[in-house]
Amino acid sequence: MGALPNHINILLKFVQNLNKTGFLIKLTWERSQNYMNLESIAKLSGVSRSTVSRVINDSPNVSSAAREKVLSVIQQVDFQPNIAARSLAAGKTQVIGLVIPTHITRLFSDPFFPLLIQGISSSCNASDFSVMLWLSEPEHERRMIRKILYNGIIDGVIISSSVINDPLVNALKERDLPFVMVGEPIDKENTNFVDVDNQSGALRAVLHLARIGYKKIATITCALNTAVGISRLAGYEEALHQANLKFDSKLVMEGDFSQESGYILTKRLLVQKPDAIFVASDPMAQGCYRALHEAGLTIGKDIAIVGFDDLPFSPHMSPPLTTVRQPIINMGQMAVEILINSIQDANRPVRQLYLPTELIVRSSCGLS
Amino acid sequence: MGALPNHINILLKFVQNLNKTGFLIKLTWERSQNYMNLESIAKLSGVSRSTVSRVINDSPNVSSAAREKVLSVIQQVDFQPNIAARSLAAGKTQVIGLVIPTHITRLFSDPFFPLLIQGISSSCNASDFSVMLWLSEPEHERRMIRKILYNGIIDGVIISSSVINDPLVNALKERDLPFVMVGEPIDKENTNFVDVDNQSGALRAVLHLARIGYKKIATITCALNTAVGISRLAGYEEALHQANLKFDSKLVMEGDFSQESGYILTKRLLVQKPDAIFVASDPMAQGCYRALHEAGLTIGKDIAIVGFDDLPFSPHMSPPLTTVRQPIINMGQMAVEILINSIQDANRPVRQLYLPTELIVRSSCGLS
DNA sequence: ATATGATTTGGGAGCGCTCCCATATATTAC
DNA sequence: GTAATATATGGGAGCGCTCCCAAATCATAT
Known part of the structure; x- marks a missing residue:
């Protein structure tokens, strides 16, 4: 020009x-x-x-x-x-960055991220902000961080699923650029984040099974090196405790969010003959369904299943899956709101938000 | 600053x-x-x-x-x-926009878009470009277009799934801003785009069924107001012709890319007792599987199924789905390459690229 | 040696905006 | 009425960069 x-x-x-x-x-x-x-x-x-x-x-x-x-x-x-001129003159651009690490294979099989992006994007549209998207690849990470920090175009950043000691997080802190994490980080001190209350969601799900009368409730967990995995397992344990059922480590299998792991681990669990399984993410529940079908079991009669997520496909599974609904779009929206607030007022206190979950009862656990 | x-x-x-x-x-x-x-x-x-x-x-x-x-x-x-200063001084930013209309519900159930985004993003990373993401919502469309055209931050645009007479496309043409479409547009004159060769992919899939010996081959199409839907149906018809099978409109059902439509339309098709179905997208094939399971049919024996897409879940279906592989990530990469070329040289001739597909034979059609 | 040309270098101007200051105008107090 | 204050406005400077021009340097020819 x-x-x-x-x-x-x-x-x-x-x-x-x-x-x-x-x-x-x-x-x-x-x-x-x-x-x-x-x-x-x-x-x-x-x-x-x-x-x-x-x-x-x-x-x-x-x-x-x-x-x-x-x-x-x-x-x-x-x-x-x-925008470019405004950025130069005032250092404000109405543009935020969204960083998602690509080493997460979930990105391509799990509708979680599309929904999150949708929430973030719609909220930005409404507030007249724009979104810059970075799927961070390890080999370009350094350059990406440099760009985010110094290219003069980003007012703040939303990070989804960071790892421990994430260099991006450290750089953002040092540079004092506002950021919000989606999903409770391991080191949460002094860090804005939005998450759902995973533990109480899992608690409610498993308690539901116990109240119906199931006694031998197994679980397939999410990856246990993530905060999500840990909290949902803790909810499971707490529910057993409240229901006076005893914890049996043979009934606990560690998955990795994927359908495939749900399939394999369900097969392994069947040896223990559980009467119900709490599968800590809906894509894994899909794999679980497949294993149960192949074993000739009728879900909702021979065995009860409860999932976690309530993704678009969950009501269309056969039978429809009882599951814990996460307000994913809403998480994205809240992340944007918190971020914009802290862009506009640097002294705003740190916000750590747990959104409530909701148990959606369908027919996979024998009721209704 | x-x-x-x-x-x-x-x-x-x-x-x-x-x-x-x-x-x-x-x-x-x-x-x-x-x-x-x-x-x-x-x-x-x-x-x-x-x-x-x-x-x-x-x-x-x-x-x-x-x-x-x-x-x-x-x-x-x-x-x-x-970047902001460079933009002001030179009008070049190394930033491209990616526009995806949200009225496409596929966005949240179909891994197509995550994969496309992944291809685009990785290619941009490699070329030192950044991506601005807009999920266009009708109520903010005017403002979005204004921003893309005049905020001075975008060198070019990738548009996925445009509609007829898209105001964004018209605005881009008028403003002479480079853009590339993903998916053959209805009006393709003078427009850069990348797509797969849908017709020949469908042809190969259906011909495969015919060669095995199936005679009564039905199809569930994609939405027929899209170029994809039209081309894949054309491939189906051409295959019937080449195999000397006659076309029967009762064996053709128009779907909308969703699992749900695959489920409903398969039920409707079963009345005609086809011996094979070409389902023109893998998510619809999932719904189709569910309907067949409920009908007590064994896929690969009682009925053969061929899909189209080869998404991450396709090899994990039971039985694993024979399908036409689309190089989705590669489409994203090529779109970026073409876009960057036409940013750097405004006089580059229009490029219209059809990438080849590949038939991936698994057990859902009775072979292997 | 000088003249001519090619290559390399530095500084000025300006992109469109925001912020600051100085000035102009309106409002209030006495 | 005037003085004091509050509100509204216009123009200058400068953000960090690229482009242009002019000057300096180097290489080659005469």
Whole structure:
């Protein structure tokens, strides 16, 4: 935008040379695209650039006459202020970064991330923010961090599923750039995050099974090096305790969120003949269903299943899966809200939010 | 960045007031963050700002001595040029936009989009581009278009699944901003796009069924208002023709990509007693499997199924699904490559790329 | 030796915006 | 009425970068 395009420059040189030969040719030009800037809006509305800027930024010190005039002009010409210029001048861009590590294979099999992205995006749209997406790959991590910190375009960052001692988190802290994590981090001190209350969700699910009367309740856990895995297992144990059932480690299998692990571990569990299984994520419950079908068991009669997530496919499983609903879209929205707040007011206290879950009873555990 | 932070300004005013009372207090300050810019790199390497800029932009007219010096300094201090400033000065940002319409419910149930995003993102990482993500919502569409066109931050756009007469496409054409579509658009004239060869993929799939010996081959199509739906159906018809089977419209059901539609339409098809079904997308094949299981049919023996997509879950279905593999990640990568090319050279001819598919034979059609 | 050309270098201007300051105008107090 | 204050406005400077031009340096030809 700054410089003239090449073909104009070439023409210009050509004309200059002609002029040296004794001719006198004049060349005039203007931009064909109707680029608008504050100055042109100002001219159109009969005020100064500064006043236009004040109107756009909702400054109180503008007469209502001026404000109305400017707003109507902006409306009319469909003006959009240049983010890059604003970034340079003020260091604020209304752009946030969303970082998802790709080593998570869940990204491609589990609708969790699409839903999260959807929540984040819709909330950003509503607040007039934009989203920059980075699927972080280990080999480009250093460069990505550098860009996030210094390219001058990001006001804040949402990070999903960090690892322990994440270099990005450290860099953000050092640089003092606002960020929010989705999913409780291992080291949660002084860190904004949004998560669901995994433990109480799991508690409720398993208690539901116990109240129906199941006695030998097994579980397939999520990866136990994640906060999610740990909390849901803790909920399971607490429920057994409350129901006066005793914990049996042979009934606990550690999965990894994948369908495949649900399939394999269910087969392994069947040796113990459980009468119910709490499968700590719905994709694993899909694998579990497959194993049970192959074993010739009728779900909801021979064995009860409760999942965790309530993803779009869960009501369409056969039989429909009883599961703990996570408000994934809402998590994304809250993450954005917290982030925007701390962008706009750097002194806002740290927020750590656990959203409530809900038990959705369908027919996979024998009721209804 | 431009202005001083509030607390410094307050302090400053305070000191100025003190000075009026007869005291003389001096206040000095500097930025604690080690912001680097071309000027500081220049100072550190003993050359001028211009030379640093030339090195960063790979301009040929730099002595190798200067280039090495500058590069080593950049390396040492981990310098990242400010995108916003570059955007203002040169109109190039190394940022592309990715637009996905949210009215597509596929986004949340079908791993197609996560995989596409993955391909796009990895390719951008490799080329040092960044991705801005917009899930376009109808109510914010106008503003989104305005932002894409005029906020000065986007060099080009990738659009997935446009609708007919998409206002975004029209705006991009008018503004002359480079863009690439993923998925053949209805109006493809003069438009860059990447797609797979849907027709020949479907042809091969159905021909495979015919060669095994199935005679009554039904199909569940994708939505027929999409290019995908039309092409795959055309491939089905062509295969019947080549195999000397006659087309029967009662064996054709129009689905909408969803599991649910696969389920319902399979039930409806079973009345016709087909011996094989070509299901034009794998998520619909999941629904189809469910209907067949409920009907007590053994897939691969009583009835043969071939899908289209080869998604991560397809090999884990029971029985594993024979399907047409789409190189989704590769589509994303090619879209980025084409886009970057046309950003860097505006006169590049239009590219319309059909990537080949591959038939992956598993046990759902009775072989192997 | 000088003249000519090619290569390399440094500094000025300006992209569109925000912030600050100085000035102009409106409001209130006396 | 004037003085004091509050509110509204316009213009300058500068954010970090790229591009352009002019000057300096180097290489080659005469």
